[in-house]
Structure formats: structure tokens, C-alpha cells
Amino acid sequence: MEQTVALDEAQWTVKTRRFFSCRLLLNTASLGAVSLRAEAGAVRELTLDLLGYAPFQGGGLVTTVDAPWQHTGRQELLSDIYRATDHGVAFDLGSFFPELLDNLVDGMWLNVEMTDPNQPVLLNLSTTGIRDVLPEFKRCLGDLLPVNFAQIRRTQLFYDSGKWQLTSGQMKQLRDIARYIRADKKVTALTIDGHTDATGDRLLNLRLSRQRAEAVRDYLVDEGVPAAMVAHLRFHGQRYPAASNATQTGRHDNRRVMVTLQCQEALPDQASNQGVMKGVNDG
Incomplete structure (x- = not known):
């Protein structure tokens, strides 16, 4: 089956939840929804x-092609990696996403081909009008x-033997965590657990695990996480190994701090952070 979305059906809109999701939506009466x-x-x-479609079985391709009236034959493959959903398919665009947006700005159309032996489909999706909402979509991105x-x-943050100071890589992990916590009001608490391997004295290991846990807490607080959100700060020394201490790999896995976030259900006013609009952000 080949189907082209009529130009008068190609009304693209933007739906955003700031910090968390951005969607370009095409809803049609004849086809369904594309996002x-x-x-x-x-x-x-x-x-x-x-x-009217069941989950697909088979292969699939997403390409951008020139609009029918351009006649240049330009075509670019963007993805052949997909997963079936209840009513269709989801393609992983990954690193090709910026290229896709550039192609849409250039006026190219989207083509989706599904090679399901029971219901092969070729969809030609007009991008008419999409330029009007792309700037808002890119700001959301x-x-x-x-x-x-x-x-x-x-x-989990992993440590060299005897070390408790944070590395640059661990600081990057914690900055990402702190930024997320500041944005998501549904995160209500976190727990920090420090551990060591079984090398050396037990009491020294207990002290080392405390140093590791406290350094993580202090960095998160410095990055804007309220100290009161740290519901538990625990240091276990070598008592709870994650792996065998008989091997180098196992000892590495045991020298760790675990940061665990707690999240409540969606807040009642969550809907106020979402909305369908054309070129208008919800802030």
C-alpha cells in the first residue's frame, strides 16, 4: 500500500514538556499520527x-526525499533500526536527528517504507508548513x-584503591544528576551508599567508604541539590560486596558509591507543563 498525506492534511504542531520532551506531531484523519x-x-x-494496523513484522526504512515537484532524485537514508509498537513502529534516528532537521528545513519530505510481507506500506509524508514550527522545536531541543x-x-561511581576524591568523570555524572533533580520536582529524595573492597583494615575501609559517600553528598549540594533531600547517607566499608574480592575486576566493582533517587507519581499540575501548540512554548 502506498499512501501520500495530502497537503491540506499536513498540519505539523509542536508539543513540549520543557527539559524532558519535544515532539513534532502530524495527526491525520486518514493515516493516524506521526511524531x-x-x-x-x-x-x-x-x-x-x-x-488499523497490527505490529509490523519485517524490515523498515526512513528516508528523506525531495518534494515531488523538485525532480532531483535526492534521497537520504536516516534509519533502518526500529521496534514494533502496539499500533505501528518507532524508528531510532540517533545521530541522524540533526541531519533530518536540516533536510526538513530544505523542504524535503519524509518517506517510511515497511516491508512487512502481510501489509507492506510506503508512506509519503509532506512537510509543508513544518518550517513554521521548527524554530520552537529546536529551542526545546x-x-x-x-x-x-x-x-x-x-x-554507581567506581574508585581506584584507597581513593575517595572525585574524578572529572565522576563530577560530570554528578552534575547531570544534580541538573536533573533541579528540573524534576517529582524526585523527592536520594540515598548515598559508600563501599570499599576487602583489601586492608576493616576500620580503615569503613572510614574510606564514609569519605567517598560524604564527598558525593557535598558535591551534589554544591551543585544545587538541597541537603535535606539526602534521606540516607550510609557507609558500609567492605560489608556488602557486589562481586568477589578474589579478583581484580571484583574488587574494582566493590569500590563504589551508589546514588539512588526516589521519585513520586506525576504531580497533579503536571498537565500544566504540557500542551499542543503551533510555534508557542509552554515555558
């Missing part, structure tokens, strides 16, 4: 929820957090 979705944590997808809750819910 270019970017979310915190580097999620970049093209999703299709198609009317610039505000997206570098991580999402699932990625940082349980974060």
Missing part, C-alpha cells in the same frame, strides 16, 4: 501510530536534559 520525538537522555525517534530518570535512578 518526531526527542527526549531527555538522547532519545531520538520517529514514531508512527497507524490506524536545546533545553533537553542530558539524562533521563531511568538512566540515573541508580548511579
